[in-house]
Amino acid sequence: MSKNCRFAVAVHTCALLGMEDGQPLTSEWIAGSVNTNPVVIRRILSALAKAELVTSIRGSNGGSLLAKAPEHITLLDIQRAVDDDDTPALHNQPPNQKCPVGRGIQPVLRRVLDRAEAAREAVLATTLLAEVIGNIRACQ
Amino acid sequence: MSKNCRFAVAVHTCALLGMEDGQPLTSEWIAGSVNTNPVVIRRILSALAKAELVTSIRGSNGGSLLAKAPEHITLLDIQRAVDDDDTPALHNQPPNQKCPVGRGIQPVLRRVLDRAEAAREAVLATTLLAEVIGNIRACQ
DNA sequence: TCCTTTGTAATGGTTGTTATTACGGTTACA
DNA sequence: TGTAACCGTAATAACAACCATTACAAAGGA
Numbered sequence: 496m497s498k499n500c501r502f503a504v505a506v507h508t509c510a511l512l513g514m515e516d517g518q519p520l521t522s523e524w525i526a527g528s529v530n531t532n533p534v535v536i537r538r539i540l541s542a543l544a545k546a547e548l549v550t551s552i553r554g555s556n557g558g559s560l561l562a563k564a565p566e567h568i569t570l571l572d573i574q575r576a577v578d579d580d581d582t583p584a585l586h587n588q589p590p591n592q593k594c595p596v597g598r599g600i601q602p603v604l605r606r607v608l609d610r611a612e613a614a615r616e617a618v619l620a621t622t623l624l625a626e627v628i629g630n631i632r633a634c635q
Numbered sequence: 636m637s638k639n640c641r642f643a644v645a646v647h648t649c650a651l652l653g654m655e656d657g658q659p660l661t662s663e664w665i666a667g668s669v670n671t672n673p674v675v676i677r678r679i680l681s682a683l684a685k686a687e688l689v690t691s692i693r694g695s696n697g698g699s700l701l702a703k704a705p706e707h708i709t710l711l712d713i714q715r716a717v718d719d720d721d722t723p724a725l726h727n728q729p730p731n732q733k734c735p736v737g738r739g740i741q742p743v744l745r746r747v748l749d750r751a752e753a754a755r756e757a758v759l760a761t762t763l764l765a766e767v768i769g770n771i772r773a774c775q
Numbered sequence: 776t777c778c779t780t781t782g783t784a785a786t787g788g789t790t791g792t793t794a795t796t797a798c799g800g801t802t803a804c805a
Numbered sequence: 806t807g808t809a810a811c812c813g814t815a816a817t818a819a820c821a822a823c824c825a826t827t828a829c830a831a832a833g834g835a
Contacts, residue, residue, distance in 0.1 A: 503725035507740050528734040532825050554833030555779040585643035594668040599771035600647050607762050615755035622747050631739035694802025695810040
């Protein structure tokens with residue numbers, strides 16, 4: 496479980512954009528809904544734009560729009576856009592290579608953790624932004 | 636993906652204990668294999684003991700032992716023992732409740748993330764410490 | 776030209792993690 | 806009955822990640 500809230504803010508942002516279809520929203524407006532600073536939103540939007548999930552219009556009357564229909568954006572797309580998935584080192588210092596366990600533990604653990612992470616991502620990959628928007632609408 | 640290495644150190648420690656069956660290992664010895672400070676190991680062992688996965692013998696000739704056979708310890712047991720699973724708040728500040736999305740986003744997201752986390756834990760729950768030890772032995 | 780808006784750099788505060796020192800309690804053994 | 810070898814845990818410092826905020830350059834409409 497990641498320790499930052501970029502993913503939550505990114506999904507929140509995309510849901511707003513998806514519900515106001517075609518209407519560009521400013522970072523300040525989005526920040527008002529998320530309850531944070533507009534610059535935080537712009538950083539998230541910048542990451543989403545690099546992944547080609549949103550586009551931005553600069554200047555007066557500008558703002559951001561979804562680049563794809565919510566039916567074509569998965570939560571995994573969003574997660575990959577905003578969370579650097581550089582898998583952190585298992586151990587902080589490399590373990591003692593003179594010990595059989597020290598030598599063998601890392602590849603073994605890595606394999607298991609990769610399988611576990613793949614299972615987690617499979618759930619996100621099958622959840623569409625459109626479903627999230629539908630659920631939000633349903634609980635009003 | 637968690638950002639600390641407690642889980643890796645805990646599995647490493649349990650694998651050592653499981654391979655030296657019956658022989659108590661000192662925190663200093665384990666620290667030599669993990670390549671860290673003995674106090675770090677003792678903290679991990681303390682958490683593992685609270686979860687009744689290991690026992691410790693104090694005093695001279697003391698050390699730690701597995702409390703169960705490696706066939707009866709899953710990686711999920713170990714993870715739960717050393718990682719506080721207090722699910723962090725999705726948003727840092729609660730979102731704006733006057734906005735429909737701000738009101739609805741958190742329960743919806745929480746549900747999806749709980750499902751994703753359950754899928755991840757299912758993999759850890761079906762991986763036994765005994766398998767890890769077997770894999771380490773196999774790649775010597 | 777002026778105003779609005781994005782894009783991004785720089786900075787400070789907060790929090791989580793690891794390493795390390797220190798010290799008290801426990802136990803085997805001479 | 807000492808003493809040495811252990812564990813258990815508190816305290817602290819160093820370090821990194823993250824977020825909020827200020828600041829400012831660049832873009833674009835009126």
